[in-house]
Amino acid sequence: MVVNELLKVDQSKVARARELAERIARDIQREVDQVTTVSIERTVARLFGIDGTNSEGVPLPNVVVDQVAAANQLHRGIAFWLANAVVALGKTPQEVAESCGEGLSLCDLEIQDPLRVKQVMDEYTDSALTAIRRQRQIREELKDKLGIGREPLKYVIVASGNIFEDVKQAQAAARYGADIIAVIRTTAQSLLDYVPYGTTTEGYGGTYATQANFRVMRQALDEVSVELGRYIQLVNYCSGLCMPEIAAMGALERLDMMLNDAMYGILFRDINMDRTFADQHSSRMLNAYAGIIINTGEDNYLTTADAYEQAHTVLASNFINEQLGLLAGLDHWQLGLGHAFEMDPKMPNGFLYEVAMAQTLRQVFPDSPLKYMPPTKYMTGDVFMGHVQNAMFNLASVLTGQSIHLLGMLTEAIHTPHLSDRILSLENAQYVMDNARDLGREIIFRPDGLIQRRSEEIVDKTLAFLEEIAALGLKGAIGAGYFAEIKRPPGGGKGREGVIRKGLDYVNPIMDALRRELGREN
Amino acid sequence: MVSALKPYGDTWGDGQMQLSFTLPLPAGPKAQEAAKRLAGKMGLDNVQIVHTKDLNGFTFFILYGSCRHSIDPSELPELPEEEAALSFEEINALIEERVGRKIVVVGACTGTDAHTVGLDAIMNMKGYKGEYGLERYPMFETYNLGSQVPNEELLQKAVEVGADAVLVSQVVTQRDIHIKNLTELVELAEAEGLRPKLIMVVGGPRIDRVLAAELGFDAGFGPGTTARDVAGFLAREVARRMERGE
Numbered sequence: 001m002v003v004n005e006l007l008k009v010d011q012s013k014v015a016r017a018r019e020l021a022e023r024i025a026r027d028i029q030r031e032v033d034q035v036t037t038v039s040i041e042r043t044v045a046r047l048f049g050i051d052g053t054n055s056e057g058v059p060l061p062n063v064v065v066d067q068v069a070a071a072n073q074l075h076r077g078i079a080f081w082l083a084n085a086v087v088a089l090g091k092t093p094q095e096v097a098e099s100c101g102e103g104l105s106l107c108d109l110e111i112q113d114p115l116r117v118k119q120v121m122d123e124y125t126d127s128a129l130t131a132i133r134r135q136r137q138i139r140e141e142l143k144d145k146l147g148i149g150r151e152p153l154k155y156v157i158v159a160s161g162n163i164f165e166d167v168k169q170a171q172a173a174a175r176y177g178a179d180i181i182a183v184i185r186t187t188a189q190s191l192l193d194y195v196p197y198g199t200t201t202e203g204y205g206g207t208y209a210t211q212a213n214f215r216v217m218r219q220a221l222d223e224v225s226v227e228l229g230r231y232i233q234l235v236n237y238c239s240g241l242c243m244p245e246i247a248a249m250g251a252l253e254r255l256d257m258m259l260n261d262a263m264y265g266i267l268f269r270d271i272n273m274d275r276t277f278a279d280q281h282s283s284r285m286l287n288a289y290a291g292i293i294i295n296t297g298e299d300n301y302l303t304t305a306d307a308y309e310q311a312h313t314v315l316a317s318n319f320i321n322e323q324l325g326l327l328a329g330l331d332h333w334q335l336g337l338g339h340a341f342e343m344d345p346k347m348p349n350g351f352l353y354e355v356a357m358a359q360t361l362r363q364v365f366p367d368s369p370l371k372y373m374p375p376t377k378y379m380t381g382d383v384f385m386g387h388v389q390n391a392m393f394n395l396a397s398v399l400t401g402q403s404i405h406l407l408g409m410l411t412e413a414i415h416t417p418h419l420s421d422r423i424l425s426l427e428n429a430q431y432v433m434d435n436a437r438d439l440g441r442e443i444i445f446r447p448d449g450l451i452q453r454r455s456e457e458i459v460d461k462t463l464a465f466l467e468e469i470a471a472l473g474l475k476g477a478i479g480a481g482y483f484a485e486i487k488r489p490p491g492g493g494k495g496r497e498g499v500i501r502k503g504l505d506y507v508n509p510i511m512d513a514l515r516r517e518l519g520r521e522n
Numbered sequence: 523m524v525s526a527l528k529p530y531g532d533t534w535g536d537g538q539m540q541l542s543f544t545l546p547l548p549a550g551p552k553a554q555e556a557a558k559r560l561a562g563k564m565g566l567d568n569v570q571i572v573h574t575k576d577l578n579g580f581t582f583f584i585l586y587g588s589c590r591h592s593i594d595p596s597e598l599p600e601l602p603e604e605e606a607a608l609s610f611e612e613i614n615a616l617i618e619e620r621v622g623r624k625i626v627v628v629g630a631c632t633g634t635d636a637h638t639v640g641l642d643a644i645m646n647m648k649g650y651k652g653e654y655g656l657e658r659y660p661m662f663e664t665y666n667l668g669s670q671v672p673n674e675e676l677l678q679k680a681v682e683v684g685a686d687a688v689l690v691s692q693v694v695t696q697r698d699i700h701i702k703n704l705t706e707l708v709e710l711a712e713a714e715g716l717r718p719k720l721i722m723v724v725g726g727p728r729i730d731r732v733l734a735a736e737l738g739f740d741a742g743f744g745p746g747t748t749a750r751d752v753a754g755f756l757a758r759e760v761a762r763r764m765e766r767g768e
Contacts, residue, residue, distance in 0.1 A: 161697070175578050187694050188634035188670060204634060205694040268638075270668065303639050306648065344651070377639065378651075381727070381745040413727050413745055415695070420544045420582045423575065485648065 002401060003366040004440045006359050007455045008447065013463055014364055017319050020466040024474050025323035032281045035274060036508065038193070038498035040282045041065045041078040043244040044510050047128035048082055048093040051211070053197050054101030061245070062194045064097050064106065071107040075503035079510070083120040087112040093124060121509040129289070129513055135254040136291040139231075142222075146231040149179035152372070152397045152405035154429055155235070159184035159416040161203030163213045167220040169419060174224045174232045177426045180257065180404065182235035183217055184416070185209050190240025190269050191494060195249065205416060209236050209246055214253035233257055235295070238283050239265055241275070241495045247283035251290035257336065257404075258287055261297035262324045263317065266478060267486045268300055272493035273475055284328030285514040294330065295404065296321040299340035299373035301484040307342040307377075308350075311357050312461035313483055314339050318361065319466065320474065322368070329518030332367035336404050340373035341393040345385075349450060351392055356454035358400040359445075364459075372397050374408025386410040387428060394432035399440050405429065526592035537589035539566065545583070549576035557583045565590045608754040610654065617661035620761035624663040627656060627756065628680045629689035630671035633703040637693035638669045640725055644689065644749045653748035662753065673707040677716060686760050687721035689752070695728045701737065708738040718768070721759050723752065 042061035050060050068074050068081050085096040088109045100106060156178045158166040163183075170181040186203030189196075199216055200208040207213060214236065221232045233256035238246045243260070250258055262280045265271035287294050298314040298321070305313065318337040325335050339361055343350040361370055375389045390408035397405045407425045409417045417425075445451040469477040481487035515521055531538025541561065547553040554571060561569040566587025573584035608616065617625055629645045631638050643650030645666045647657045656662045665683060667676060680688050690707060692700035704724055711717040717738075724734050725743040734742020741755055 172578050172580070187637075191670065204697065204699050304642050304646070304648075346652075415728075418544065419577060419580060420542070420575075423577055423582065485646070 002441075003362055004401060005363065006400075006440065006444050007356075007363060007452055009360060009363045009455065010459065013459050017316075017459075017463050017466055018323070020463075020470045021316075021319035021323040023470050024320055024466070025327055028277050028324065028474055029281070029327050031274065032278050034501060035278050035499050036074070036077065036502050036506065037244075037275055037278050037495075037500065038065050038069060038074070039242050039275075039279055040244050040508070040511070041068075041074060042194075042242075043248045043282065043286070044077070044079050044508060045082065045093070045097070046245060046248050047510050048079070048124045049127075050082075050093050050097040051197075052094075052098075054098075057197075058101075059194050059197055060094075060097040060101060064100050067100055068106055069500070071105075073107045074500045076505050077502075077507045079121050080117065080505075080507050081106040083117045083124070084112050085109055086120045087116045121507065125509040125513050128510060129517070132251045132286075132290050135252065136289075139254055139256065139291060142225065142231045146225055146229055148231050148233065151369075152402045152429075152433065153179040153233075154426060155180035155182060155371075155404055155406045156422050156426070157182045157184050157406075157417065159206045161186065161205075161207055162201040163199055163207050163216050164201065166207055167217060169422070170217065170232075171220060171224045172419060173422050173426065174221065174228060174230075176423050177430055178232070178407075178422075179230070180233045180235060181217070181221060182257075182259075183207050183209070183213070185237045190237070190265065190271075193241045193495065193498065195242050195245050209249075211249040211253060214249055214255060218254050235259065238287065238294070239297075240269060241265075241271060241279075241498070243276075243279040243283040244286060247286035247290075247292075250292060251286050255292060257293045257295055258283075259297065260284060260287060260294035261338075262321050263478065263483060264297035264300060266488050266493065267484050268297075270488065270493050272496035272499065273478065273488065273490055274499045275493070275495040278499065280324065281328050282511060284325055284330055285511060285518060285520075288329035288331070288334060288518055289514050291334075293334050293336050293369060293404075294325065295336040295371045296338045298338045299342070299371075300338075302340050302342035303377050303484075305485045307340070307344075308347065308353055310485075311353075311458050312465050314357075315361065315364070315458060315462040316465045316469065317483060318365065319462070320469075322365070327520070329514070329520045332365075333369065335365070335368040336371040337361070337365055337368055338371045338373060341375050341396055341408075342373075342377050345375075345378050345389060351396065352451050353454055354392075354396050355400060356451045357458060358396055358402060359451070360455045360458055362400050362402070369403035371404040371406065372402040373406050374412070376408075376412055379408075379412040381414055383410040383414075386412060387424070390425065391428055391432055394429045395436055398433040398436050401440055525594045525596065527595055528592045529589050537567075537592075538586060539589050540584070540586055541566075542582070542584045544577065544580050546580050548579055549574055549581040553581040557581070557585065561585055561587050605754075605758065607750065608757070610659070610750065610753075613750070613753045613757045614659055614661045616757045616761065621661075621757070621764060624661050625687070625756055625760050626663045626665075626683055626685045627687045627689060628665045628667065628676065628683060628685045629656075629691070630667035630676045631669040631691045631693070632671050632673050632676055632707060633692075633699065634670060635692055635694045635700075635703075638691070640693055640727070641666065641668075641689070641691035644691075644725065644743075644747070644752050649749045651748050653750045655749045656753055658749075659753055661757075673703070673710050676707070677711060677714060680720060681716065685720065687723060687756050690722070690724045692724060692726040692729065695726070700726065700728065704737045704739070721756065721763075723755070725752070 045061040184206035187205040235257040238258035238260040387410040528537040569587040575582040646655040649655035
């Protein structure tokens, strides 16, 4: 991506902000390293090849992990118990899991020769990592061969609830110029402590994220990619109570991007902090290794807090998400840091302030593919006005060189997009972006002007805000309502019971191997 | 009064309407004819298709036509006139004078709905469109329960805090899940004997007063509603009920 230096950004302040964010992230990381979660353990089970459900429809990764958790033995790690059973019974992990569904008790098996157990763990870890590497390689080859479209990449959502309808709509959108397709998840999936199994045709406000649905959509997009000579990227949601499991599924099914924020679940889904921080770390290591680009969720802050008043909280959170991402082995090109065009359309010069924010972020994170979200908060049932608001958003995006551009729909406040809404929106973006393509190369902002001064104000406020957070600690700051004007006390929230302190004998060969491969061994 | 009310384009009685839709037919003369006939069946004459777009197996149309139908305004049922909107200060003053205590409100996004944008716009301090939320009104005591709250839990909380009103926000309306959810809430309130004591209000992008009334709610608020609209309604309604001795 090309970054035009339209503004003067004080690099010493940016460096100081990064230093503070790194300190904040390292404090969290120290706690993360002490614990595992039921979802991290289920991820290991999945990557050992366990899939499917028992006779009652409970996913087998849940069956094995719940069994070991009930025996209070999860602090050793599910990998150990599975590998021990593999050695004891001469079965594959999948066969072991199926037997668990029929009454086998993993923790009652005799403990086997540790060398044999380790060999088994290494063997299944190798094959999991090989499968992930193979998908990454296929993606890289396809991207090289076909190209990925021109930034800002046009990103649209499908959300019919039925994966087979989603496929039709996604292919139609790609043919009309969409570069990225996100399958919105059904409402409430984030709070399920398991991942549903198989293809699904019923959902509310979206479609279940399942491994089978991932595969169906990736295959459909591969077809249309070849037809169009452009690699169409697929996005899903690596968030909620099953973050790392969804990362594993996405890695195996070649998703290209994942919504994957370090704090979103805490703030907007009231998920327990310790759970979310641990889960985000493991999920991000998987995304890092799989070559997946993550999208962070700061744009959501502005749906509850004011976009002008709270701009600095977005930038501060971008810094923190960046540092937590780097600690998990993600590279800068994988950090799709989020923000949004959410100022009140009645605000005089609102467009100038939007440009100031977007351009500041562009220059602060020059190597990261920024994710820019469209207006939602001030969208009304007036679809004509909505179309104009989206055009202004498209202009801000092309002017400031944003990378991942989520298209606004004129019916945003009314329903999940109709087929034609998506096409109208693509035409709008195509027109504005082509028409103003090189505007950003032609201008610089007045050094004493409104945009430059606003940019300085955002950076200064961000720095002060990060100083406060560093003093309070991130958990304290979230507890005090620092982000999105939402307070979440440490110790509260959903999914807390799924956090387990690691024992001295804890093993997680998958995460250990990832850490090794990503060069994150401390 | 006129007896034949029609849409107005630029001349009295021209009945001009604009319409856009997509047909699942490939673009071509067949799709054009289908769109024209459909518009005819919808009551439009002189149909003019001004734009078609081929959407790979589908066709998008924008068309104009003159509406054959008309409405006789004298046959419309009596509908309550909109009461004049009250200001922030007027609302607080009205509650102080006519209610004499704070009005207690419990709000939630019920069922599986995780979208709190609408609820927060009405309830939170900050509000929406420059209008403070209910939390900011000194004469309101508010409890925002957030997203994905079961109907039972909402009513339980309402009883616990002695609520005058419950506010339910429903954003997700796919497959009419909101209808099912809202009906269940009213039935539950009736079964528990709470219905007469509670003012039940629903809001969301697909909600209007007619739908709200059909579902057994006291009021429904649609897109563009601000906290002041809701606060004004609640202040007047609680005062009316107290004065009638309910």
